[in-house]
Amino acid sequence: MQTLRVERKIGRQSVLLEKDVMLLSSATVAGPKESLGPLSADFDRSYKDNIIKEKSFEKAECHMLEEACYLALGKARLSPEDIDFFIAGDLLNQIVTATFCARKLAIPYLGIYGACSTLSEGLSLGAMLVEGGFAKHILVGTSSHNCSAERQFRYPTEYGYQKPGYSQWTATGAGAVVLGTNGQGPRVESITVGKIVDAGVKDPFALGVAMAAAAADTIYNHFLDLERDPTYYNIILTGDLGGIGKKLNEDILAGKGYDIQPNYTDCGVLLYYPHQKVDAGASGCAASALVFLGHFYRKMMAKELRKALLVATGALHSPTTVLQQESIPCIAHAVSLEI
Amino acid sequence: MDRNWINNWQRLKHPKPPLIKNIIYAFIFGGLICTFGQLILNIYISLGVPQQEAGNPTVATVIFIAASLTAAGVFDDIASIAGAGIAVPVTGFANSVTSMAIEFRREGLVTGTGSKMFALAGSVIVFGVVTAFVVGLISALI
Numbered sequence: 001m002q003t004l005r006v007e008r009k010i011g012r013q014s015v016l017l018e019k020d021v022m023l024l025s026s027a028t029v030a031g032p033k034e035s036l037g038p039l040s041a042d043f044d045r046s047y048k049d050n051i052i053k054e055k056s057f058e059k060a061e062c063h064m065l066e067e068a069c070y071l072a073l074g075k076a077r078l079s080p081e082d083i084d085f086f087i088a089g090d091l092l093n094q095i096v097t098a099t100f101c102a103r104k105l106a107i108p109y110l111g112i113y114g115a116c117s118t119l120s121e122g123l124s125l126g127a128m129l130v131e132g133g134f135a136k137h138i139l140v141g142t143s144s145h146n147c148s149a150e151r152q153f154r155y156p157t158e159y160g161y162q163k164p165g166y167s168q169w170t171a172t173g174a175g176a177v178v179l180g181t182n183g184q185g186p187r188v189e190s191i192t193v194g195k196i197v198d199a200g201v202k203d204p205f206a207l208g209v210a211m212a213a214a215a216a217d218t219i220y221n222h223f224l225d226l227e228r229d230p231t232y233y234n235i236i237l238t239g240d241l242g243g244i245g246k247k248l249n250e251d252i253l254a255g256k257g258y259d260i261q262p263n264y265t266d267c268g269v270l271l272y273y274p275h276q277k278v279d280a281g282a283s284g285c286a287a288s289a290l291v292f293l294g295h296f297y298r299k300m301m302a303k304e305l306r307k308a309l310l311v312a313t314g315a316l317h318s319p320t321t322v323l324q325q326e327s328i329p330c331i332a333h334a335v336s337l338e339i
Numbered sequence: 340m341d342r343n344w345i346n347n348w349q350r351l352k353h354p355k356p357p358l359i360k361n362i363i364y365a366f367i368f369g370g371l372i373c374t375f376g377q378l379i380l381n382i383y384i385s386l387g388v389p390q391q392e393a394g395n396p397t398v399a400t401v402i403f404i405a406a407s408l409t410a411a412g413v414f415d416d417i418a419s420i421a422g423a424g425i426a427v428p429v430t431g432f433a434n435s436v437t438s439m440a441i442e443f444r445r446e447g448l449v450t451g452t453g454s455k456m457f458a459l460a461g462s463v464i465v466f467g468v469v470t471a472f473v474v475g476l477i478s479a480l481i
Contacts, residue, residue, distance in 0.1 A: 055445065056445045151442055155438070155459070156438040156439050156441065156442035156443075156459075157415070157438070157442060158409050158410075158412060158414060158415055158434070158437070158438040158441055158442070159415060159434065159435060159438040159439075159442075159459065160409075160414045160415040160416075160417065160418025160419065160421075160425060160426065160431070160434050160438075161415075161418060161419075161422075161426065162356075162361060162418065162419055162422040162423075163419065164356040165354055165355075165356055165357060166353065166354045166356075199342060199345045200342040200345070200346065201345075201349075206349075206353070209345065209348075209349055209353060213345055244352075244353060244354065247352065248345070248348060248352075251348060251352075252344075252345075255344075
């Protein structure tokens with residue numbers, strides 16, 4: 001019997017890719033609040049209202065994801081038939097946005113749920129499939145919508161209540177990216193798959209803190225597995241920790257001997273202006289999708305940044321588990337990109 | 340990661356809700372709403388409604404205004420400042436019912452609006468009735 005050789009697995013949680021699996025194209029579609037933020041120029045399409053002439057917020061979210069997928073395909077000069085697998089996920093129950101989008105695209109579909117970590121989870125799985133020779137082109141997509149997420153996770157959109165001041169604003173928008181081996185773009189160099197980390201946080205408004213523990217754990221293990229330190233990267237980018245979670249992440253890693261502060265930032269901090277009343281910043285799948293696939297992808301293509309570590313973070317609770325007083329399990333996946 | 344370390348960090352560095360500010364705003368807004376209610380009550384009395392019966396149309400009027408503000412999409416903006424000042428009076432109750440009714444309209448009149456309408460306000464009714472029963476019982480016994 002032949003023993004299984006796992007040559008590309010490095011350390012406990014990471015894999016190192018040998019082939020040039022590249023992000024061939026990316027596309028972003030942004031909602032109204034996001035289009036008024038500091039990164040508005042980086043989005044491919046911006047909408048001025050939340051419902052974009054659809055009958056429900058869920059349909060509007062699906063519309064945005066479909067649009068992002070077609071835009072990304074168009075930029076890569078590919079049609080849905082050229083894509084081997086479509087990997088997508090979102091925040092809604094039964095990941096309906098991704099599934100309904102896949103219904104339209106008619107590409108063999110793998111639905112994933114990683115909450116706000118969906119982008120890096122999708123990139124990781126997609127890159128490994130291409131690396132393994134199972135696919136030539138992969139489309140990865142994710143989306144979130146403030147109103148559809150609010151009604152599912154919190155309260156109806158018009159319900160009046162006071163947020164505690166440290167909560168985050170679920171971003172509205174969608175992003176899609178095409179992975180492949182023939183073309184130009186940042187290549188997926190290595191991946192660190194995160195473990196579930198539970199910091200014992202029970203407050204569903206304090207997600208930044210809950211997710212920071214997961215982000216710090218994944219970044220720490222990434223450095224450990226690949227024998228790197230923060231200076232290896234031009235930028236380390238967490239998904240949606242917001243201002244408070246970002247600070248906690250820095251503090252945890254500083255306690256472990258890694259000073260990430262000089263080249264570290266968070267998508268949740270970058271998406272909005274402070275005066276947009278978003279408290280601690282952005283959250284949701286769209287936060288990392290819009291900021292990374294919109295802003296930083298362009299910077300990498302322009303070779304302003306050569307090495308980036310994307311660590312999208314997700315809080316994997318449900319409204320039911322929160323009401324049942326369970327603490328919030330979180331995850332973060334790191335994807336190292338180089339150009 | 341050490342949970343205690345994170346708990347400690349949260350206690351030291353995590354921002355707290357602005358309690359004093361919230362209490363002051365709640366006091367001011369709550370007071371304004373009650374004064375406004377009194378004004379409406381006085382108008383009904385001046386229109387000839389007997390003083391003992393003027394309460395019901397007053398409450399209905401305030402509910403109507405709160406529901407309209409919810410439908411217009413401004414109630415949540417006011418409530419984010421006013422907090423308990425607008426949530427505790429009947430305005431908060433009206434908002435919770437109306438916002439649910441609007442939110443779940445897409446799921447149908449019966450299965451959406453009708454069944455979800457009191458999902459938030461239901462506990463107010465249940466515990467309001469229970470409290471009224473207990474207090475009624477006590478007052479009957481004394």
